[in-house]
Amino acid sequence: MNKSFKKLLMVMSLLMMFGVLAACSDSETGSDSDSANKGSDSNSEEATGAAMEDYDVGVQFKAKEPVQFSMLFSDHPNYPLKDDWLLLEEIEKRTNVTFDITSVPMSDYEEKRSLLISTGDAPYIIPKTYPGQEGPFVSSGAILPVSDYIDLMPNFKKTIEDYNMEPYLEGLRQEDGKYYLLPGMHENVWPDYTLAMRTDILEELGLDAPTTWEEVEVVLEKMKEAYPDSTPFSDRFEFNSTLNIAATAFGTRAGWGLGNGLKFDFDKDEFYFAPATDGYKQMVTYFNGLVEKGLLDPESMTQEDDQAVQKLLKEQSFVINTNSQTVIDYQKGLDEKLGEGEAKMKKILMPGGPAGQVMAGSKLENGIMISAKAKDDPNFEAMMQFIDWLWYSPEGKEFAKWGVEGVTYTKDENGKRQLADDVNYVGLNPDGTKALNVDYGFSGGVFSYGGSTELLQSMMSEEELEFQKGMMETKETLLPDPPIKFNAMELEQSTLLSTPLVDYVKQNTLKFILGQRDLSEWDDYVAELEQKGMQKFVDLANKVYQDKK
Template sequence: MEKKFKKFLVLISFLSIIGFLLAACDNSEKTEGSKKADIPESENAMENYAVGDTFKAKEEITIPMLYSDHPNYPYKKDWLLFEEIKKRTNVTLDMTIVPMSDYAQKRSLLISSGDAPIIIPKTYPGEEVPFVSSGTILPISDYVDLMPNYKEKVEKWEIEPFLESLRQDDGKYYVLPGLHEDVWPDYTLAIRTDILEELDLEMPTTWDELETILEKMKEAYPDVTPFSDRWEFKSTLNFAATSFGTSAGWGLGSALNFDKDKDEFVFGPASDGYKEMVTYFHDLVDKGLLDKESVTQDDEQAQKKFVNGESFVIGTNSQTVVDYRNDLNEILGKDKFAIKKIVVPGGPAGQVMGGSKLENGIMLSSKVKDDPNFEAILQFIDWLWYSDEGQEFAKWGVEGETYTKDADGKRTLTEDVNYVGLNPDGTKALNADFGFSGGNFAYGGTTDLLHSMFSEEEIEFQEAMHETKELILPDPPIRYDEMELERSTLLSTPLKDFVDTATYEFILGDRDLAKWDDYLKELEDMGMNDYVDLANEVYKKEK
């Protein structure tokens, strides 16, 4: 009897355990599916929405959106862009218009007060960080399963390593970035190639070769300072730093560089590569090859010197090189000069290229999750900003009205439409008169789409960069928690301000490069080691 009773107890215990495990599994499934379960049922979402589908809400819906208004193509409610969006998708965008000059400040105020529209575009990676802890913006990475075009491009274009830099300490990211198929280098130097030809010189491939060219220019034109830069020299420091194995200028960022061999972060502006870079540019100034005013003059002054023949080299991108050429046409006349973008010179770190496949993107107000059209809104965003069809539409407009496409897929603006000089005889602007190719909608996409509005000259530059350069992948992320981030910011802000000032002082000769150790000591006194130690502690903890 006792044995039977014991067997009965064992059976009861076994059944209880089985019941507990089944309940746990059921709860686990509910937990894992909670993201989907928490989403309000959206009657206007498309069923089985997938890559290749054109999104169209079942009934008309209105989505509030913030809009950065560019002074060169101010917002117009009756643009063909909005008319066509409504026609194709059943979506009306209720715009909150903010002048571009006030956009960042107004965006912050609206988000902080809880009054931000649902879609918040023109957000560069990193600009979302101040709003993460407050819960006012959506952790969009939780919901990308509802965005098939976005997911497909992330996988097909190997975007994930770049997305890592967006993830916060909770492992989520809060901004939907614009996605490029390839890294897109743009900024470099423009050079007067007619002067090169006159002096029997070749285009430079390294910084040392560029220095030799500047010396020859100075010998031939003693009254000219061959290199006078714009953008306060920050653009040149940015793309030059990569080839010296560091970061600077626009690309200084956190000022931390990852040492793969040591598996740790170091303070970039304290490195040998940084010293080598500032020494190089100091030598250019010392020899009268680089204009001292490069770090202080405004863009108009720098451009004026270049087009007036007071300099032969200047910072540029795909658009400004066109501006230089137009100005030189007026001053010197066609066929009296030639200019070209230099493939970014190589340096001590080799022929390398930094950059990202990410661009500015979208934040979503966290209140969107309670919107009855949440799923439909994500489908709409996925189509307009991330599908091939939506990206072509936002960039080129409506086929047959603003552009045509031939059998080979080549796009051409229609007869009376112009954009960035592609059709100079056109009297209507693709952006100002129709709303397309504007910064709130048109970014990212395939390399073919990107190149479709480039001149042959710019495509040649892009191809040369990719053919001759090794791409450096982004550093691993450092996922600070809220307190760590606050401490990191307190340490880094004065350090980076000091680095900016000291960099210019070294280049201009106002700070003696022979006293580099004194500069390092100043960095240490300002907390450099504490800043680096904190970064490595967080990195290794996360790892």
């Protein structure tokens, strides 16, 4: 073999070796380990499956071919799922997407969701998940660390920047620094639940709307004097909403806001167990006094919502917890029962208390978990683009809330929206014969949440806008507590400690308020919490917080 031929063989071998190395390099660059960055350039030509190559902010998402995504659905009894909803038809028309829906009654949703995730049978898209509810599913790997994939979601990223959401998203991050929930995001903190009162009764008695819990008690006493057969305050939501808003004013946590019982002291930079504090004692003492005086219906803690509403409509009570939608229902019921204009229900500003004129709040709302198995679907990228458009783009949020322009609503030259003549929603168009949510599927809790303050307020009545303005002008918004980034073992340990504590708190809160346990036994109650591991739970939380903050 001559030298020239040997040199040629050597050159060819080197070229082949470099080619193999280059191919390996290309393969590694496009491997699954880098899937989180696919589509990070919204104009990338690497989009896979039915995903769009040019998807970006301001671009209407439409899959390159028809696709179907499985989804869990919380079915509300007041506007149950219908296959022929215009919402679903229009989603398919605009995006080329249909759903394989697993529908679950709202009352069973959390339990069913847990079961499906734990058995590996959960649909890809798991909406109606509130911040914190994703925690138990993180360690198993059953749900996706969605923060790894937000480069596929340009509208989501823009919302984070525009609404200054990073401080709120920080509370979602788990020990690994990732978050596993795509939350609904509001431009501003906004309050909703408070007390509704018969303001015509207030006028009759020459009373102003109360601004503190002390003034609430005075109003209830005057109502009782004028109507001795009544129990002025009969509540719904098993009293959990009222306890939640009252707890803020008393500087503690209770009701819907109880959580694991921990509250953060910003001055001391540490957590403590709120239901064992003087603020909690003040709160239960206050409500126990209302029960003792016959001002608060003791059935408020156990009765069905409809029972509380019926007492209001029968004028057995005049005060009840409410939100922006239910107060309209109360008014409608009173108009039908007593005659239009005979009674007037109105939201009052959340009462202040020992902690001042304060309100708790967050810009986060319920959001979406993604099943971990979805990432292996060839249309995963298309699914993330679709979620980004429907739930996070201004166009998608307006569509999910208002419906189809020219069909369910119109828009004037100034951009103001108005429901179509035959469509009603939360009393905005009482003459409408069709309901935006019931008959068309829009403005439902699964698809419609979050967004700009303008969009949020676009469906508010003048009274609700007045309420929002009053809250913003008179209340100080408290900062959210910092996150405690438990790992899987720590989370299991904290759950084992907190569950019996929280159960015991709920039981004894009820007993103290109803007078089934005398308030003189408060110190005994705190000692019993200690015996159940309260300090051990607080110490664990503070150690994890300090180690990982």
